[in-house]
Amino acid sequence: MRITLFYPPRPGGSGTNLVPPIGLLYLGAVLEKAGHQVVLLDFSQMEKDGEDLISDVVASNPEILLLSAFTSDVFLLKPVVSTLRKALPRTKLWLGGPHASCVAEKAFLDFPQVDAIFIGEAEESVLEALEFPERAPDGVIYKGKDMSSTHPRQVLDLSLLPIPAWHLAPPEKYRGLPNGVVLKRLPYAPILTTRGCPYRCTFCAGFRVTGRKIRHRPLDQVWEEIELLVREYGVAEIHIEDDNFTFDKDYAKEFCEIAIRKNLPVLFSTPNGVRLDALDHELLTLMKKAGWYVVHCGIESGSDRILKKIKKATTTAEIKKSIDLIHSHKLPVAAYFILGLPGETKKDIEETIEFSRSSRVEWAQFACFLPIPGSPDGDEFLKNNEMVSTGWEAFHNTECPAPPEHLTAKDLKRFQRKAFMRFYLRPGPIFRTTALLFHKDTFLRIVKRGFAYLFSGSSS
Numbered sequence: 001m002r003i004t005l006f007y008p009p010r011p012g013g014s015g016t017n018l019v020p021p022i023g024l025l026y027l028g029a030v031l032e033k034a035g036h037q038v039v040l041l042d043f044s045q046m047e048k049d050g051e052d053l054i055s056d057v058v059a060s061n062p063e064i065l066l067l068s069a070f071t072s073d074v075f076l077l078k079p080v081v082s083t084l085r086k087a088l089p090r091t092k093l094w095l096g097g098p099h100a101s102c103v104a105e106k107a108f109l110d111f112p113q114v115d116a117i118f119i120g121e122a123e124e125s126v127l128e129a130l131e132f133p134e135r136a137p138d139g140v141i142y143k144g145k146d147m148s149s150t151h152p153r154q155v156l157d158l159s160l161l162p163i164p165a166w167h168l169a170p171p172e173k174y175r176g177l178p179n180g181v182v183l184k185r186l187p188y189a190p191i192l193t194t195r196g197c198p199y200r201c202t203f204c205a206g207f208r209v210t211g212r213k214i215r216h217r218p219l220d221q222v223w224e225e226i227e228l229l230v231r232e233y234g235v236a237e238i239h240i241e242d243d244n245f246t247f248d249k250d251y252a253k254e255f256c257e258i259a260i261r262k263n264l265p266v267l268f269s270t271p272n273g274v275r276l277d278a279l280d281h282e283l284l285t286l287m288k289k290a291g292w293y294v295v296h297c298g299i300e301s302g303s304d305r306i307l308k309k310i311k312k313a314t315t316t317a318e319i320k321k322s323i324d325l326i327h328s329h330k331l332p333v334a335a336y337f338i339l340g341l342p343g344e345t346k347k348d349i350e351e352t353i354e355f356s357r358s359s360r361v362e363w364a365q366f367a368c369f370l371p372i373p374g375s376p377d378g379d380e381f382l383k384n385n386e387m388v389s390t391g392w393e394a395f396h397n398t399e400c401p402a403p404p405e406h407l408t409a410k411d412l413k414r415f416q417r418k419a420f421m422r423f424y425l426r427p428g429p430i431f432r433t434t435a436l437l438f439h440k441d442t443f444l445r446i447v448k449r450g451f452a453y454l455f456s457g458s459s460s
C-alpha cells in the first residue's frame, strides 16, 4: 500500500524544537519491512503550510495517511485535516502520537474526520490493522465503534523492531533547535535506547505513550543504528531521547564502555534529562570518557514541598549533592525547571528561581506548567477548563495556560521573565554557558525562542 507519514507544522516555526520524528521513523521502518511504499512529509522542518502543504500531501497519493500530533499541534492541525479529508476522499486517515495516546477516543472530538485513533506505541498495532482490517487490534479505536476496553499498546520486545528508517529523514536536514537546545556539533540525531518510565511525576503523561515498564533495546542493535548514523549520514552528535536512560545503571555503563571501545567521532547527550539520583562516580566517569559534554536533568522545582507534591521522589538536598558530583567530573549541568505547578505559591516560585542560581547549574530553562492531558495534574486541571472546547489553542508553553490558584497567567509570565533574567544576567552564565554550549548554527534560533518565551503569549 502507499502510505504517507505526516508530521505537522509546529506552532512557533523555526524557533521551536525541530527534531526528526523518531516514532514515525520506527513506523516507517516496520511498514517498509512489510512491503509498503512509505513517504514521510515532515512539515515541522519544511515550514510549508496552506495550499503548498495540502498539494504535497495530495501529490504523495496515499491510500493511508498516518497523522502524528502533539496536543500543542492540534489547534493548527484541525483545519488542515478537514481540508485533507475533502482533498483525499478515499484515503484512510489514521491518527496517532502523543495527543491521541493521551486523550484516546476524545481525539475524535478534535478530528472528527479521522477513521481510526492509535494509542501507545503503534509498530505492532499498525501492522495488525493493515493485515486484519475487519478486526480491532488492541490499541486501535475505530470511529463509531465502542472501544472503551482497548489499551495503549507497548512493544514488549524491542529487539523485534528494525532500525528506524533514517533515509526518510536524513539528519543533515535538521539544523534547527534540538531538544534541550544545547548542541556542540551538527548534524545530530536523536535515538532511543529504552522505552518507558516507572516514576509517577504528576505533571507528566509520558506513560500514556511508552508505559511504565522500562524495556531495553539490545545494545548491539543500538550500536548498529549509531554506526549507521555516523557512517552513512555523517552524524557528529547523538541525542539519547529516552525517558530514563540511566534507570538501569549497568545498561548505561555498558553503553558507555562500548562507546569508549569504538571511539567513533561522535559526542553524546541525554537532552530529556537523566534522574540525578541515578548517577554515580563510575557512571559519570564513563559518560565523560564516552563523549558526554553536558548532563541535562529535570529539577522542576526548588521547593521541597512541591517536589513532594509532584511525586518527583527526590529532595533539593539530594539534587544539590548530585550536581556537585557532576561538577566534580568537570561536566556542566543543564537544568529544566517548571514554574506555576499546581499548588505553587509565589514563595515556591521564588525558591525555584533562587535554587537555579545557588545550585550553580550552567544552563537553565524555565517553562510554565502545561496541563498535559493524560497526566494526573493535566486531567485535574482540564476537568474544569474550556481549553478542550476551544481546540487547545492555549496549549503552548509560551502561553502559561494553567496558572496555580491565586496567580494569573500574567503573574506567571512575569515570574518566568524574572527567572530568566535572574539566572542569565550574571557574568558566570552569560560568558561560560553561551560560549561553551551553543552551536553557532542554532544561535539565532535560540534568540528567537528566547523572545517567544519572554514576550509572547500572556504578556501581550
Ligand code: B12
Residues within 6 Å of the ligand: 010, 011, 016, 017, 018, 019, 020, 021, 022, 023, 024, 026, 027, 065, 066, 067, 068, 069, 070, 071, 072, 094, 095, 096, 097, 098, 099, 101, 102, 118, 120, 121, 122, 123, 126, 178, 179, 180, 190, 192, 195, 196, 203, 204, 205, 206, 207, 209, 210, 241, 242, 243, 272, 367, 370, 372, 373, 375, 397
Ligand atoms: C523526545 C520528546 C520530544 C522531542 C520530539 C522527538 C520527536 N521528534 O519524536 C521534542 C523535544 C521535539 C519534544 C517536544 C515537546 N514535547 Co515531548 N516528548 C519526548 C519524549 C520524551 C519521547 C518521545 C519519543 O521518542 N517517544 C517514543 C516513541 C516511540 O513514541 P512516539 O514518537 O510518540 O511514536 C510512537 C507512538 O506515539 C505512535 N505514533 C506516533 N505518531 C503516530 C501516527 C500514527 C498515525 C500512528 C498510527 C501511530 C503514531 O507510534 C510510534 C511508534 O511506537 C516524550 C515522552 C514519551 N514517553 O513519549 C515526550 C512527550 C511526547 N512530549 C510532550 C510534550 C508536552 C512536549 C512539548 C509540548 C514540550 C514543551 N513544553 O514544549 C513539546 C511539543 C512539541 C513541539 N511543539 O515542539 C508530552 C506530550 C503530551 C501531549 N499530549 O502532547 C510527552 C508525552 C512528555 C510528557 N511530559 O508528558 N518532545
